[in-house]
Amino acid sequence: MTLPFMVLILLMNYVPIGGWILSVFDYRAGLSLFQCEFVGLKYFKMIFTDRNIPKVLTNTLVFSAIYFAITWLPMAFAILLNEVQHTRFRKLVQTVSTVPHFISWIIVYSLAFALFSTDGVLNLFIYKLGGSERATNILANPDIVYTVQTAIAQWKSLGWSSIIYIAAISSIDQEQYESAVIDGAGRFRCAWHITLPSILPTYVVLLLINISGILNTGYEQYFLFKNSVTAPKIEVLDLYVYRMGLQLADYSYATAVGVTKSVISITMLFLANYIARKIRGSAII
Amino acid sequence: MGMVTKSSTSRKIFNVFNYGFFLMFTFICVYPLWYVLSYAISNPQLAAQEGVTFLPIGFTLSNFQQVFTLDGLFNSLLISILRTVIGTSGTVLCCMWLGYVFTKxxxxxxxxxxxxxxxxxxxxxxxxxxxxVYRAYGLLDNFWVYILPYLVSPYYVILIKTFIEQLPASMEESAMLDGAGSLTIYFRIILPLSMPIVATIAVFAGVGQWNQWFDNHIYTFNTKSLTTMQYMLYNYLSEAQRLADELAAARGMDAIARMQQSLTPRTVRMTVTMITVLPVLAIYPFFQRYIVKGIMVGAIKG
Structure with a gap:
């Protein structure tokens, strides 16, 4: 009864991993692998001479660096939300802020387009308030690509990412707070000395897991928000693989880039797992 | 006494900023959707002339009716519903069974x-x-490419396995003593008790299916009849001009469209955006409690 499922996993997941072998062949569409020339590490060596790689790697690392620099935001969001005493308002914020997570990237793109494009509502407001006549379009401004895309990504994920911390906070023993208050601690000190240390382990675990994904920024958001103006700054590794492989049909080279990326990610995941085992005694995967 | 006054003053200032921040954040989350809804229920011509900000201008629901006259839109809604229904039930069935057998x-x-x-x-x-590989399987331009890759998800299997493991073992044991086989136990005992986790997985898988578009973009973009709602919207967003032409052509032929309320490309984009996002928004209040429960089970394990 379990066998058909295992065959399915084999076909849908493992055979594509076997497809990594394309990276050492000169694969051309329409030919079988046996008809293709074996080229060894040619395509892996090409990565180092490809003049696009420094650019897309920089973009990837900048997006990841910004992401890591603000990974504490969901935690701060949860702590601040916990300070809201009006229960119904707190629940409302939690509900509303989670909605964007369940909206597809196409919708997010459509909303951003409606708001920020030259004929968008932002320009309408600026115009109505007597602002400049020249329309602005923050989605087509090469100087603020990183900021705008990070803001949009946070809009989509902040509320959702904070749920895990909100749950962690709600499981903190209330007696801790009560005795701290008796000892004269205010709410700020309670948050700093009780709430924060209680949820910090969760933060560290999530951070360790995410570090291995530093090169995996995904492609949906960048694919949609890419235009002729933002292209040089928005093209990340995942998107580059897509462009080389599916748009330019350079299958072998795109596979080599993808394989390299996967190997680095897996190595980093094991490293993170090892570090986690050292510092907290239990593995994360 | 002085201490108390000071701390309550700073407390008040903090509260003002804190509530202010969350009010603003809530507004930022709601407003884009509200704006698009307002535009979608506005008279297209008035909206184009005056611009919508907070409220609809010249309220109408006919935009929703009219966009379905666009070539392929109804079919894409059907494809989205089909992939969501078939994909979700398939994923739930497969992952439930696997989650169960892995507890044995x-x-x-x-x-x-x-x-x-x-x-x-x-x-x-x-x-x-x-x-x-999928191309070699013949999955290109094939409906099943929307279903097969998502049937078995390790993450869902972990969630289900964790859930079943915390069910009381006594019921299963007594059923086994009565001579019930694995299948009977599964359908008579495990499945009925697992409805909360089934709901959670169904929500995750369902929203995932409804929102998925990249597989449409890379595997089935050649076959118009397989276009999903999401991808339809993507096409409208990226081909504003072609859409305007199509509307102009439709206006020439269609009697209804010759009336004053003919669609503009922007109204089409807004209305299709609304149709695409509405199912998720409509069921969100009902599934919200399941998702929180669901990720907590996962978090405890992970």
Whole structure:
């Protein structure tokens, strides 16, 4: 009864991993692998001479660096939300802020387009308030690509990412707070000395897991928000693989880039797992 | 006394900023959707002339009716519904069964098979090899490419396995003593008790299916009849001019469209955006409690 499922996993997941072998062949569409020339590490060596790689790697690392620099935001969001005493308002914020997570990237793109494009509502407001006549379009401004895309990504994920911390906070023993208050601690000190240390382990675990994904920024958001103006700054590794492989049909080279990326990610995941085992005694995967 | 006054003053200032921040954040989350809704229920001509800000201008629901006259829109709604219904039930059935069998100690080769599944969470073939392999399977321009890759998800299997493990073992044991087989136990005992986790998985898988568009973009973009709602919207967003032409052509032929309320490309985009996002928004209040429960089960394990 379990066998058909295992065959399915084999076909849908493992055979594509076997497809990594394309990276050492000169694969051309329409030919079988046996008809293709074996080229060894040619395509892996090409990565180092490809003049696009420094650019897309920089973009990837900048997006990841910004992401890591603000990974504490969901935690701060949860702590601040916990300070809201009006229960119904707190629940409302939690509900509303989670909605964007369940909206597809196409919708997010459509909303951003409606708001920020030259004929968008932002320009309408600026115009109505007597602002400049020249329309602005923050989605087509090469100087603020990183900021705008990070803001949009946070809009989509902040509320959702904070749920895990909100749950962690709600499981903190209330007696801790009560005795701290008796000892004269205010709410700020309670948050700093009780709430924060209680949820910090969760933060560290999530951070360790995410570090291995530093090169995996995904492609949906960048694919949609890419235009002729933002292209040089928005093209990340995942998107580059897509462009080389599916748009330019350079299958072998795109596979080599993808394989390299996967190997680095897996190595980093094991490293993170090892570090986690050292510092907290239990593995994360 | 002085201390108390000081701390309550700073407390008040903090509260003002804190409530202010969350009010603003809530507004930022709601306003884009509210704006698009307002535009979608506004008279297209008035909206184009005056611009919508907070409220609809010249309220109308006919935009929703009219966009369905656009070529292929109704079909794409059908495809989206089909992939969501078939994909979700398939995923739930497969992952439930796997989650159940992996709780069985006596299952032969359990550890190895479980690892075989879990590894796929961390390693994947990547976009290009997966594309080429699926093409070799004949999945290009094939409806089943929307279903098969998502049937078995290691993450859902972990959630289900964790859930079943915390069910009381006594019921299953007594059923086994009565001579019930694994299948009977599964359908008579495990499945009915697992409805909360089934709901959680169904929500995750359903929203995932409804929102998925990239598979449409790379595997089935050649076949118009397989276009999903999401991808339809993407096409409208990226081809504003073509859409305007199509509307102009339709206006020439269609009697209804000759009336004053003919659509503008912007109204089409807003209305289709609304149709695409509405199912998620409509069921969100009902599934909200399941998702929180669901990720907590996962978090405890992970």
């Amino acid at each position: 100690d006596r299952m032969p080769g359990r550890t190895i098979l479980y690892r075989f599944l879990i590894i796929t969470m961390y390693i994947s073939g990547g976009m290009i090899p997966t594309f080429l």
